[in-house]
Amino acid sequence: MTGSHRAVTTTRRGAGGAARGRRSGRARIRIVVATAVSLLVLVTAGAGWAYLRLNGTIDTFGADGISDDRPASASDGQNVLVIGSDARTAGNSELGGGDKNDIGRSDTAFLLHVYADRRHAVAVSIPRDTLLDIPPCKLPDGSWTETRHQAMFNEAYTVGSTAEGNPACTQNTVESLTGLRVDHTVVVDFRGFSALTEVVGGVEVCVPQDIYQKDLNPGRATRGKRLFTQGVQTVSGRKALDYVRIRHGIGDGSDIGRIKRQQAFVGSLIKKVKSEGLTPTKLLPLADAATTSMTVDPGLGSADKLVSFAMSLKDIDLNDTRFVTVPWRYEGARVAIVEPDAGALWAALKADRTLDGQDAGGGSDADEKDDDSSEDADTSKDADASKGADASKGTDEEAPAEDISVAVRNGTRVTGLAARAAAVLEASGVTGTATASSQDHSTTVIEYGPGRKAEAQTLARLLGTGELRSTTGGLEVVLGQSYADQAPGTSSGADSATASPAPSEVPAEVAEGARTADEDLCAALSYG
Numbered sequence: 049m050t051g052s053h054r055a056v057t058t059t060r061r062g063a064g065g066a067a068r069g070r071r072s073g074r075a076r077i078r079i080v081v082a083t084a085v086s087l088l089v090l091v092t093a094g095a096g097w098a099y100l101r102l103n104g105t106i107d108t109f110g111a112d113g114i115s116d117d118r119p120a121s122a123s124d125g126q127n128v129l130v131i132g133s134d135a136r137t138a139g140n141s142e143l144g145g146g147d148k149n150d151i152g153r154s155d156t157a158f159l160l161h162v163y164a165d166r167r168h169a170v171a172v173s174i175p176r177d178t179l180l181d182i183p184p185c186k187l188p189d190g191s192w193t194e195t196r197h198q199a200m201f202n203e204a205y206t207v208g209s210t211a212e213g214n215p216a217c218t219q220n221t222v223e224s225l226t227g228l229r230v231d232h233t234v235v236v237d238f239r240g241f242s243a244l245t246e247v248v249g250g251v252e253v254c255v256p257q258d259i260y261q262k263d264l265n266p267g268r269a270t271r272g273k274r275l276f277t278q279g280v281q282t283v284s285g286r287k288a289l290d291y292v293r294i295r296h297g298i299g300d301g302s303d304i305g306r307i308k309r310q311q312a313f314v315g316s317l318i319k320k321v322k323s324e325g326l327t328p329t330k331l332l333p334l335a336d337a338a339t340t341s342m343t344v345d346p347g348l349g350s351a352d353k354l355v356s357f358a359m360s361l362k363d364i365d366l367n368d369t370r371f372v373t374v375p376w377r378y379e380g381a382r383v384a385i386v387e388p389d390a391g392a393l394w395a396a397l398k399a400d401r402t403l404d405g406q407d408a409g410g411g412s413d414a415d416e417k418d419d420d421s422s423e424d425a426d427t428s429k430d431a432d433a434s435k436g437a438d439a440s441k442g443t444d445e446e447a448p449a450e451d452i453s454v455a456v457r458n459g460t461r462v463t464g465l466a467a468r469a470a471a472v473l474e475a476s477g478v479t480g481t482a483t484a485s486s487q488d489h490s491t492t493v494i495e496y497g498p499g500r501k502a503e504a505q506t507l508a509r510l511l512g513t514g515e516l517r518s519t520t521g522g523l524e525v526v527l528g529q530s531y532a533d534q535a536p537g538t539s540s541g542a543d544s545a546t547a548s549p550a551p552s553e554v555p556a557e558v559a560e561g562a563r564t565a566d567e568d569l570c571a572a573l574s575y576g
Contacts, residue, residue: 106342108349109233113186113216119229122398124164124410128357129222129233130171131205132156132241132292133213133343153213154205155293156310158371159222159230161397162361164410168402169364170562171314172393173307173373174222175383176202183224185217195461200382215343225385226394232357235343241292242285247337248324250284251317253291253309254570256298263297264290280569288313299574304373304383308563309573311371315565319366326362331355366566370403375558387467388474393554395471403562405553446509447502450477452523454507459489459526469511469527476510489528495519 134155158173178201184192185207193207204221205213219233236244245251261272275290283291292310299305324330335354348354375389396402400409456473458466494514496504500523501516507523508514513530553559563572 106344106349106354108346109212109215109235109343111216111346113214113220114345115183115185115220115223117183119223119227121229121231125397125400125408126162126231127228127397128160128162129219129230130158130160131215131218131233131235133205133235133237154202154218156307157201157218157222159226159228161228162364163402163408164400165408166360166410167363167365168368168370168408169361170370170372170397170403171311172397173311173371174201174225175303175307175373175376176200177303177381178374178376178383178385179379180221180225180385182207182217183220185214185220212343215345219345226397228394228398232348233345234348237342238289240337240342242289243337244334245284245288245317247333248284248317248320250282251288251313251320252280252282252569253288253313253316254280254573255291256570256573259294259297264294266296302575304376305573305575307373308575311373311563312567312569312573315366315369315371315563315567316569318369318565322362322366326359328355328359331358334358367564368402369565370562371564372403372558372562375555385464387464388471389555389558391464391468391471392475393558395468396554401553403554403559445502446506448477449473449506449510452477452503452506453479454503454523454525456525457527459492459528460532462529462532465527465532469525469531473507473510478507478510489526490530491515491528492531493517493526493528495521495524495526497521497523 132155134153154176156173156176158171160169160171162169179198180201182193182196182199182204184195185204186192187208188210196203201221204218205215207214207217213235215233215235219230222228223230255276255278257278258274259276260274262268262270264275265272275287292306292313294309295301295303295306298309321330321334332355335358344354348357372393375386375393376383377386378384396405400407402408452473454473456466456470492511492514494504494507494511495517497519501518503523504514504516507525508516511525511531514525
């Protein structure tokens with residue numbers, strides 16, 4: 049009985065063990081599933097927390113400071129203004145020195161043009177000492193300033209004398225200078241820059257010579273410690289910041305030389321980030337580091353917008369990421385913009401033309417073929433349109449552009465307008481001379497002497513505007529606000545349906561002086 053009981057007990061235990069085994073198996077599956085779901089929830093929650101945390105660190109500047117008089121978007125390309133601020137607030141004084149109550153200043157700036165094909169990009173540096181016009185900008189009390197002529201570019205950021213600076217004023221100034229609509233503006237200060245270089249694990253740079261403390265701070269009485277040894281090295285944090293800020297002791301000690309090293313640094317940074325892979329997982333910590341001390345326009349004021357914009361750049365090859373400086377020359381201790389070279393550069397970017405004149409407007413090969421096949425039809429339409437335009441001015445035939453020589457005068461207060469118009473005309477074969485005038489002309493006038501009406505007709509078509517007037521003199525164009533409102537490289541007005549064709553290429557010296565993101569680190573690191 050006892051044995052039988054044991055046998056039964058044993059049998060029951062065996063059956064129960066199998067049942068428990070099945071339940072245990074199902075339980076293990078449920079545990080695995082539950083664990084996976086829990087991990088998924090945790091990961092999602094973690095990503096959501098990081099997303100919220102990231103969103104919480106992004107500062108935006110007010111859109112009410114952006115001018116209402118803005119260039120129209122000319123293509124599907126994008127223009128992003130990047131400003132390096134040397135503001136001393138929020139812990140930046142420890143990295144940059146100076147009074148923490150000082151006003152915000154822009155230490156460096158470049159306009160990044162991302163072409164519509166999302167496979168090419170060019171960054172145009174604007175020296176901080178560049179002399180230009182600063183258009184009306186909003187002050188903290190809500191009033192607007194008057195236009196300031198022949199002011200230094202970095203003064204735009206100081207308008208209002210606030211510790212945070214005035215990025216909207218710098219954006220207004222860049223739009224006025226270039227005639228390009230700035231889609232986004234990003235301001236990165238010392239602390240954000242330092243954190244960014246640390247997150248990527250350092251950036252490889254080349255130092256052309258040994259650098260000492262006195263090179264970074266010329267006010268020192270002694271040479272001080274050696275900060276950098278000559279050659280290639282990896283820098284991050286404060287040392288990376290010191291590298292991009294060094295101005296004296298290398299080349300001629302100019303801001304132009306420093307710009308060359310900053311361009312090399314940004315190229316090396318892009319190369320490092322792309323080598324790690326442009327994915328949301330990789331970009332989140334970078335964005336987190338950058339936004340710790342970043343101020344952006346309202347259009348970029350969220351994590352998803354920042355990451356989305358960064359992801360849109362993933363197909364741009366390093367060799368197709370280029371850096372140039374706006375065509376310049378010294379004017380005493382300051383920098384003047386060289387025209388018509390600068391106007392040709394802005395016109396090329398506006399037309400989504402690369403530095404070597406290629407169309408990067410985003411069209412497919414098929415589109416290009418279709419464009420080629422319909423070229424004759426387009427030419428015919430242009431001819432018809434030309435005839436319609438001529439009918440309003442007379443029925444005389446036009447003269448070949450290459451046979452025309454004309455004086456171009458600026459009848460407005462728009463800086464460099466005559467030079468830009470001359471560049472447009474020269475692109476069609478016209479020989480022009482750019483001269484300045486302070487007259488306030490609302491319309492463009494083309495004056496022509498005896499036997500030169502056909503040439504005046506051609507100029508009116510090329511410029512897209514112009515009232516023809518017969519005189520006893522030669523041939524002269526006096527540009528008015530009607531041209532400023534449509535011309536590439538000016539700040540006002542929407543594009544006109546009859547706007548002049550933009551030059552297809554920038555000057556050779558500008559294109560040849562460009563630096564690519566994969567260029568030799570030690571090449572062309574100083575000026576003079």
